[in-house]
Amino acid sequence: MRYAYGVTSALLLGGAMVSLVTGVPAGAQVAQNDASEMRTVVPRAGAPASFADLTEQLAPAVVNISTRQRLKVANNPLAQLFGMPGMDASPQTREAQSLGSGFIVSADGYVVTNNHVITAEGQGQVESITVTMPDGSEYPANLVGRDAASDLAVLKISRSKPFPFVKFGDSSRARVGDWVIAIGNPFGLGGTVTSGIVSAVYRNTGSGGAYDRYIQTDASINRGNSGGPMFDMQGQVIGINNAIFSPSGGSVGIGFAIPAEIAEPIVQKLMSGQSIERGYLGIRIQPVNEDLAASLGIAHNRGEFVQAVEPGGAADKAGLQAGDVVLKVNGKDVTPDQTLSYLVANIAPGSRIGIDLIRDGKQRQVSATVGKRPSEEELAKQQMFDPDSATPGDDGQQQTPRSGKIEQSLGVQVIPLTPQIARQLGMPDATQGVVVAGVDPSSDAGAKGLQRGDIVLSANYKAIASPADLEQAVVSAKGSGREALLLRVQRRGGPATYVPIRLR
Secondary structure, eight states, rough: EEEEEEOOOOOOOOOOOOOOSOOOOTTTOOSSSOOGGGGOBBBOOOOOOOSHHHHHHHHGGGGEEEEEEEEEEOOHHHHHHHOOOTTOOOOEEEEEEEEEEEEEEETTOOOEEEEEGSSSSOOEEEEEEEEEOSSSOOEEOOEEEEETTEEEEEOOOOOSSSSOOOOOOOGGGTTTTTTEEEEEEEHHHHHHHEEEEEEEEOOOOOOOSSSOOEEOOOOOOTTTTTEEEEEEETTEEEEEEEEEOOSSSSSSEEEEEEEEEHHHHHHHHHHHOOOOEEEEEEEEEEEEOHHHHHHTTTTTTTTEEEEEEOSSHHHHHHHTTTOEEEEEEEEEOSSSSSSSHHHHHTTTTTOOEEEEEEEETTTEEEEOEEEEEOHHHHHHTOOOOOOOOOOOOOOOSOOOOHHHHHHHHHHHHEEEEEHHHHHHOOOOTTTOSSEEEEEEEESHHHHHOOOOOOOOEEEEEEESSSSSHHHHHHHHHHHHSSSSSEEEEETTSSEEEEEEEEOO
């Protein structure tokens, strides 16, 4: 399983909206003067008395998946450095195993699981994959195809007689409160069934990526359930169990499944040997949170904010700029449930699309030719931000941090950016801005990660060439009733980044 640790918030559910046999909606109050007149109120029929019949039909198609891996381990450093006798300096390997779940989707033995179930750890290599049926019979599996972006993989097993199999359902029809059951192999115990309800549909976990869009459930999902199916009450697969939120590593009732409407088209392509191509614009984005909205003077949670544009990419060619707020892509609204990454990824490369955006407070539309999304490995190498800090050096002049309104309102001290300091910070001599010389850790700037050595290039889209310019930007923002100031900040080793800072 994939885990996200440290989540401490609780989801509370109250006032379940169900109809009652009396015809009175749940939560409605009916005065009764006579206790003898009170009627027993029970939910309308619909909750299953047992999941046994459904489980008996579905469980034969749910399998356990195990891999045998060969992992590289560090050799003896003393043998490497000193060539000490009796010590082997050659690379060492060890054998490892992993366990997960999957399900058969065709009579001829195609098996669906998560990509991370059959992916080697670190520098390891998967030597074999074994699929174990509920009756204990084992079959060697061949990897047909996998897709890291969606975390899906397809295997193939064979035998002389047909395999039991299950079908994908329509996850778009899932509703919060629907019953679901999950079947898998938690902790290597073998076939295990848990039940629960759909807690949320199209849940965005904040992990980023093109497919951060899950069905959330409180059905118990644990280590080893990865790749197993989530069924609706018609016995159809509406999700593929994928991850949990947990501070302990075990189920706390917050599990996530890849929706069938996302998984099925990818699985079909993998089964047919097709490559998975996705759209790509080449921008780094973030949601429009409350602070960002306050600094821009726009509605909260509307669209996504462009932090950086990849030079020469599709967005750059279309004229998108850092600081733009993208509202629509190809006529579809950008929302927390329908992110820009998801919308673009599901557009074929080469397509011409319209992009609605806000720039400098005005709505605009540009046209873009969608590019092809790089592989996850390539994207990992293209991380657009380096957190290395920088410290202004001594350029031979006495620098006095500017205080006054800047320090009082933003919680930072700044000094002019000279050519000497620019060079020390790895920037061209001609760079204009001011340098952060100190940050109040209790300020919003401190909470947002501003640090000594950062260069402030602009404030609310106006270039900053001196501390006086930044002070004027603070005065102007407060005069117009803004609660935050949008700074464009350059840090050594990374691109310029917009950061909304609350005014105090």
